[in-house]
Amino acid sequence: MKLATLCYVMDKKNNTTLMIHRTKKGNDVHKGKWNGLGGKFESNESPEECIIREINEESGLIIKSPKLHGFITFPLFDGKEDWYVFVFTAEEFAGKMKSSDEGELKWISNEKIVELNLWDGDSIFINWIKENKFFSAKFVYSNGKLADYSVNFY
Numbered sequence: 775m776k777l778a779t780l781c782y783v784m785d786k787k788n789n790t791t792l793m794i795h796r797t798k799k800g801n802d803v804h805k806g807k808w809n810g811l812g813g814k815f816e817s818n819e820s821p822e823e824c825i826i827r828e829i830n831e832e833s834g835l836i837i838k839s840p841k842l843h844g845f846i847t848f849p850l851f852d853g854k855e856d857w858y859v860f861v862f863t864a865e866e867f868a869g870k871m872k873s874s875d876e877g878e879l880k881w882i883s884n885e886k887i888v889e890l891n892l893w894d895g896d897s898i899f900i901n902w903i904k905e906n907k908f909f910s911a912k913f914v915y916s917n918g919k920l921a922d923y924s925v926n927f928y
Contacts, residue, residue: 776855779825780812781840781862782903783833790881792833793890797877803852808882808890812859821860829864833879834872837864844909846899851915863903894920902927 783792794811796804813828815821822840829837840862848857871879882890888897895913902909902925911925 776857777815777824778813778857778859779815779821779828779862780810780846780859781825781829781837781864782810782900783829783835783837783864783867784884785881786865788881789884791884791887792835793880793882793887794832794874794876795878795880798874799876802876804893806891808887808892809896812862821862825860825862825864829867830869832874832876834869835867836869838866838868840864843903843907844899844911846895846910847912849912849914861899861903895923898923 785791792811793808795808796802796806799805811829811832812825813832815824816827819827821842825840826837829835841864842860842862844861846859846861848859851857873879887900899909899911908928909925910928911923913920914922
């Protein structure tokens with residue numbers, strides 16, 4: 775079982791979201807996909823501490839007041855383990871962006887995000903975030919393709 779976080783850093787003034795094109799790591803289950811930023815928990819971290827640390831490590835930015843939008847279960851996502859992911863957005867950030875070891879960071883127009891090479895389920899839950907719905911979901915993938923999903927809204 776893996777616990778992780780995912781965050782969409784949003785620049786409201788420019789109507790853009792920071793995305794990462796996963797191109798740099800070998801054996802990356804996300805290779806070639808565009809994602810929000812985030813990663814696995816370290817010992818003793820809360821979800822908020824994890825996402826603040828991950829955003830800083832991956833981009834150099836320091837986010838403030840991340841907003842939790844939901845929780846997603848990905849059974850056997852990487853073919854080995856279940857992943858449990860806390861999904862955030864952040865609109866307040868500071869610092870100077872740096873290059874990432876995991877891929878190319880780019881500010882993407884919010885209207886263009888769903889046109890990127892995303893995981894199939896991402897375009898579904900990104901809409902829930904836009905609609906400000908709080909959710910608990912399960913996305914089932916088989917051979918890299920979305921096979922099924924379910925959701926509860928709160």
